[in-house]
Amino acid sequence: MTKVENNKAWWLVLPVFLIVAFSAIIPLMTVVNYSVQDIFDPYTRYFVGTEWFKQVMTDSRLHDALIRQFIYSFTILAIEIPLGIAVALMMPTKGRGASLALILVAIPLLIPWNVVGTIWQIFGRADIGLFGAMMAELGINYNYASEPMHAWLTVVLMDVWHWTPLVALLCYSGLRAIPEVYYQAARIDKASRWAVFRYIQLPKLTNVLIIGVLLRFMDSFMIYTEPFVLTGGGPGTSTTFLSQSLVQQAIGQFDLGPAAAFSLVYFLIILLVCWVFYTTIMNMQKDK
Amino acid sequence: MSLTLNNVSRVVDGETWIDNVNLSLEPGSFNVLLGRTLSGKTTLMRLMAGLDRPTHGQIMMNGVDVTGVPVRERNISMVYQQFINYPNMTVYDNIASPLRLAKMSNSEIDRRVRETAEMLRIDSYLDRMPLQLSGGQQQRTAMARALVKDSQVILFDEPLVNLDYKLREELRQELRALFKARNCIAVYATTEPNEALALSGNTAVLHEGKLLQFGETAEVYHRPKDIITAEMFSEPPINVVPGRVSETEVTFDETVHFQLNNDLRPLEPGNYRFGVRASHIGLVPHSDDDLELPVQVDLAEISGSETFLHVHNPHFDLVLHLSGVHEYHVDQQIKVYFPTHKLYAFNESGRLVHAPAGLGGR
Numbered sequence: 001m002t003k004v005e006n007n008k009a010w011w012l013v014l015p016v017f018l019i020v021a022f023s024a025i026i027p028l029m030t031v032v033n034y035s036v037q038d039i040f041d042p043y044t045r046y047f048v049g050t051e052w053f054k055q056v057m058t059d060s061r062l063h064d065a066l067i068r069q070f071i072y073s074f075t076i077l078a079i080e081i082p083l084g085i086a087v088a089l090m091m092p093t094k095g096r097g098a099s100l101a102l103i104l105v106a107i108p109l110l111i112p113w114n115v116v117g118t119i120w121q122i123f124g125r126a127d128i129g130l131f132g133a134m135m136a137e138l139g140i141n142y143n144y145a146s147e148p149m150h151a152w153l154t155v156v157l158m159d160v161w162h163w164t165p166l167v168a169l170l171c172y173s174g175l176r177a178i179p180e181v182y183y184q185a186a187r188i189d190k191a192s193r194w195a196v197f198r199y200i201q202l203p204k205l206t207n208v209l210i211i212g213v214l215l216r217f218m219d220s221f222m223i224y225t226e227p228f229v230l231t232g233g234g235p236g237t238s239t240t241f242l243s244q245s246l247v248q249q250a251i252g253q254f255d256l257g258p259a260a261a262f263s264l265v266y267f268l269i270i271l272l273v274c275w276v277f278y279t280t281i282m283n284m285q286k287d288k
Numbered sequence: 289m290s291l292t293l294n295n296v297s298r299v300v301d302g303e304t305w306i307d308n309v310n311l312s313l314e315p316g317s318f319n320v321l322l323g324r325t326l327s328g329k330t331t332l333m334r335l336m337a338g339l340d341r342p343t344h345g346q347i348m349m350n351g352v353d354v355t356g357v358p359v360r361e362r363n364i365s366m367v368y369q370q371f372i373n374y375p376n377m378t379v380y381d382n383i384a385s386p387l388r389l390a391k392m393s394n395s396e397i398d399r400r401v402r403e404t405a406e407m408l409r410i411d412s413y414l415d416r417m418p419l420q421l422s423g424g425q426q427q428r429t430a431m432a433r434a435l436v437k438d439s440q441v442i443l444f445d446e447p448l449v450n451l452d453y454k455l456r457e458e459l460r461q462e463l464r465a466l467f468k469a470r471n472c473i474a475v476y477a478t479t480e481p482n483e484a485l486a487l488s489g490n491t492a493v494l495h496e497g498k499l500l501q502f503g504e505t506a507e508v509y510h511r512p513k514d515i516i517t518a519e520m521f522s523e524p525p526i527n528v529v530p531g532r533v534s535e536t537e538v539t540f541d542e543t544v545h546f547q548l549n550n551d552l553r554p555l556e557p558g559n560y561r562f563g564v565r566a567s568h569i570g571l572v573p574h575s576d577d578d579l580e581l582p583v584q585v586d587l588a589e590i591s592g593s594e595t596f597l598h599v600h601n602p603h604f605d606l607v608l609h610l611s612g613v614h615e616y617h618v619d620q621q622i623k624v625y626f627p628t629h630k631l632y633a634f635n636e637s638g639r640l641v642h643a644p645a646g647l648g649g650r
Contacts, residue, residue: 185372190360203376
């Protein structure tokens with residue numbers, strides 16, 4: 001018996017290929033194209049192999065930005081995840097209070113990134129901003145425009161203010177999904193509040209927390225707009241994260257080759273960290 | 289260890305969920321709470337557990353008033369309809385958790401956990417996580433957690449509902465055997481009359497927050513105090529036919545007559561409602577007293593090896609519970625035989641005034 005070949009089904013898959021090609025593969029290949037060539041104009045181009053990559057990998061400015069970026073991302077994760085869980089645990093669960101709390105918590109999420117930067121730029125100024133004025137009242141010589149540490153802390157604080165609600169909302173939805181009988185059973189077992197959190201709530205939150213951590217890691221690793229508006233990456237290079245470096249290189253200096261190589265490395269770092277994180281969590285769950 | 293509820297009511301937002309319940313449960317007894325959904329079974333259990341406080345009334349344990357004592361300070365266990373276990377603890381740790389919280393020594397914990405697990409036949413899964421088990425095994429784990437500590441009261445809130453038929457029967461039998469040796473009070477809520485009958489012990493029939501009747505299961509089944517209890521405690525519900533008793537005969541709906549037999553002779557002349565169990569009406573006469581009734585078939589509902597035959601005559605509907613598979617088509621004319629000596633009679637206010645003799649019970 002001969003097998004009847006019917007290739008018509010490929011036509012059905014074609015739209016997906018087209019969409020993926022235009023949304024991901026073609027833009028990405030453009031970057032790959034630039035990263036291995038030196039292009040002056042459409043007719044003048046030289047293949048340079050891995051030269052841009054070598055240059056990027058040994059660029060100490062980028063190393064610094066990368067380290068700064070990791071410190072920043074892990075700092076905000078270390079603050080936002082526990083804080084988000086805590087906020088979610090404290091939010092009321094029923095009645096008018098619940099809706100009100102949801103709206104109040106969600107407000108920062110509705111504000112566009114550049115507006116957030118502008119808000120904090122004004123908020124933190126000692127002369128016209130509440131926060132700045134408050135710090136001055138407390139006797140702290142707070143100035144994010146001249147003190148690197150202050151600038152860095154302000155960006156962290158801004159991110160925590162902007163994105164903790166996302167973690168809180170994710171956790172809140174996770175907590176609501178736990179049936180009431182679990183809490184009853186725990187009361188009957190005479191379990192403490194901590195035991196309820198440790199053995200019922202936290203395990204049931206694992207899945208939303210994975211999403212929360214991944215989202216917050218990726219987002220914070222790509223942070224650009226807020227420091228750009230607030231400090232422009234300064235003072236010095238204290239708030240110059242990877243995206244800023246990239247833009248400075250690509251647009252400021254028009255070094256498209258190294259910028260493209262850098263983009264690819266940047267992309268791979270995010271992919272790698274997320275993959276490591278995801279598989280670690282999954283293995284941890286499997287072992288249990 | 290006895291548990292007594294004195295005039296217990298619970299009102300939530302102006303709605304009465306439990307209405308003046310008086311109930312006394314003996315040490316070592318197995319008690320079934322039978323009632324439809326929303327009849328107040330779970331609410332009553334929560335009151336017994338101390339998860340909620342009654343609006344009125346008093347709850348006594350061993351003669352001591354525990355109405356205001358919160359659940360944490362009582363010694364009870366509860367098993368739910370859902371399979372409630374700690375998701376990231378092994379089966380062993382799950383079963384051990386109440387004992388660890390009670391600060392028991394490790395060797396004692398180990399002994400008890402293994403003993404209970406063996407009893408519930410989950411001893412080979414002690415290292416697994418609950419979600420790696422089947423539904424039945426998950427529920428066994430939850431039951432083991434409830435049984436491992438020496439609770440004074442163990443509450444089962446429809447624990448077998450989410451299991452398949454076969455597992456349900458198996459677990460039900462084991463459950464009954466497990467309690468034979470114990471001296472604690474078991475309370476078991478169910479919506480199914482047949483489950484109450486299978487579990488035996490005592491049965492309390494609940495309806496709309498009221499306790500209709502409480503007593504030995506067989507007694508409640510054979511001598512329901514009133515018409516609602518009789519309807520609640522039979523599956524399919526008992527057939528109710530309005531009728532009239534005169535000096536010499538019984539008349540159903542002005543049309544069907546039969547001679548007043550010895551059974552029914554004590555009844556005063558007047559209007560009654562007669563109950564007859566679906567399984568007592570037959571397709572062939574069982575005795576000379578049986579009343580032949582021409583009826584029309586509405587529906588033959590075949591369930592496993594049983595048939596529920598819904599029929600009607602011009603005046604009333606009947607349901608027959610037949611063993612075996614019987615196929616009829618709609619509107620088919622057949623004759624059924626009405627057992628005149630197996631009738632329950634309820635007076636106009638619904639109280640039982642006559643129950644058939646020789647069916648068991650008292």
